[in-house]
Amino acid sequence: xxxxxxxxxxxxxxxxxxxxxxxxxxxxxxxxxxxxxxxxxxxxxxxxxxxxxxxxxxxxxxxxxxxxxxxxxxxxxxxxxxxxxxxxxxxxxxxxxxxxxxxxxxxxxxxxxxxxxxxxxxxxxxxxxxxxxxxxxxxxxxxxxxxxxxxxxxxxxxxxxxxxxxxxxxxxxxxxxxxxxxxxxxxxxxxxxxxxxxxxxxxxxxxxxxxxxxxxxxxxxxxxxxxxxxxxxxxxxxxxxxxxxxxxxxxxxxxxxxxxxxxxxxxxxxxxxxxxxxxxxxxxxxxxxxxxxxxxxxxxxxxxxxxxxxxxxxxxxxxxxxxxxxxxxxxxxxxxxxxxxxxxxxxxxxxxxxxxxxxxxxxxxxxxxxxxxxxxxxx
Numbered sequence: 001x002x003x004x005x006x007x008x009x010x011x012x013x014x015x016x017x018x019x020x021x022x023x024x025x026x027x028x029x030x031x032x033x034x035x036x037x038x039x040x041x042x043x044x045x046x047x048x049x050x051x052x053x054x055x056x057x058x059x060x061x062x063x064x065x066x067x068x069x070x071x072x073x074x075x076x077x078x079x080x081x082x083x084x085x086x087x088x089x090x091x092x093x094x095x096x097x098x099x100x101x102x103x104x105x106x107x108x109x110x111x112x113x114x115x116x117x118x119x120x121x122x123x124x125x126x127x128x129x130x131x132x133x134x135x136x137x138x139x140x141x142x143x144x145x146x147x148x149x150x151x152x153x154x155x156x157x158x159x160x161x162x163x164x165x166x167x168x169x170x171x172x173x174x175x176x177x178x179x180x181x182x183x184x185x186x187x188x189x190x191x192x193x194x195x196x197x198x199x200x201x202x203x204x205x206x207x208x209x210x211x212x213x214x215x216x217x218x219x220x221x222x223x224x225x226x227x228x229x230x231x232x233x234x235x236x237x238x239x240x241x242x243x244x245x246x247x248x249x250x251x252x253x254x255x256x257x258x259x260x261x262x263x264x265x266x267x268x269x270x271x272x273x274x275x276x277x278x279x280x281x282x283x284x285x286x287x288x289x290x291x292x293x294x295x296x297x298x299x300x301x302x303x304x305x306x307x308x309x310x311x312x313x314x315x316x317x318x319x320x321x322x323x324x325x326x327x328x329x330x331x332x333x334x335x336x337x338x339x340x341x342x343x344x345x346x347x348x349x350x351x352x353x354x355x356x357x358x359x360x361x362x363x364x365x366x367x368x369x370x371x372x373x374x375x376x377x378x379x
Contacts, residue, residue: 036061181355
């Protein structure tokens, strides 16, 4: 490390990246390219998609290094190549994105061995496995020494930061809250053209996992049809629960009214047009820290329906957001959906956080950490 250089050399480590789709992947894409635009020498270290080889490429101002992970199609992401890459260069700072897999564990352990400062953004989410969900508390306690070694721990919501502060018993000053941004998706819509929402199109967003709650809307769709026979459900996401959702739609007799597909985070125009055509965007998930997909819907001033739980509850402060109990019956979900479709909330401008805000606050945090370290080196 050169103490004279003003360029911050950051290694950002994340389990998955594009073409994988998800909130963390979108977060890394949005802040990574903005940090690069602001002069950060950013290397993104991630795992190679199943069936593909390790690679190095340049994209959006970032160098992207992909290493192999095992098992190839699992979500544990044991990737020994992480340590090899971390040892290959001198980094000013390591930023670990997410805390669920072996990738951030290995990155934090290696940073400690190398004496590198690191920060962690939690990006917590739910899990479809009840066993793994039950063991989450134990998992966080076992990881406490690694969390405690971070210069800063970043929550994407007040809920997430408060949860870990209480669970880990670490000082409040170690925690920062930097929310996900709301992309200005309107900028990707055709200029001067008004996009009319399709009649009763409900878009359920999120990875295709059971905990995300897509099945709740499928099961509620027959009841919704009693109020609105034309209602259709578009499920946007990818994941292992897709076949189950398709079979559920068949058994519920609504397969002809349910579509399931995904859109890459890089295809912003397609995503913007799809959400703009929605009459309602929903996420009935049992756990979310601060969902990127809902922020994107709010940026287009879409009515939103979420479960009243975890970080989703914080969204209720915005007029466009309606919350309902997580365990609501199909009848209750249908009634709420029908009310929103019949009497949508007024589309008001709301002061949403932006990705520029997020990147600026991260850059300030990086500079603070690096300045403290350089001062220690000089002294």
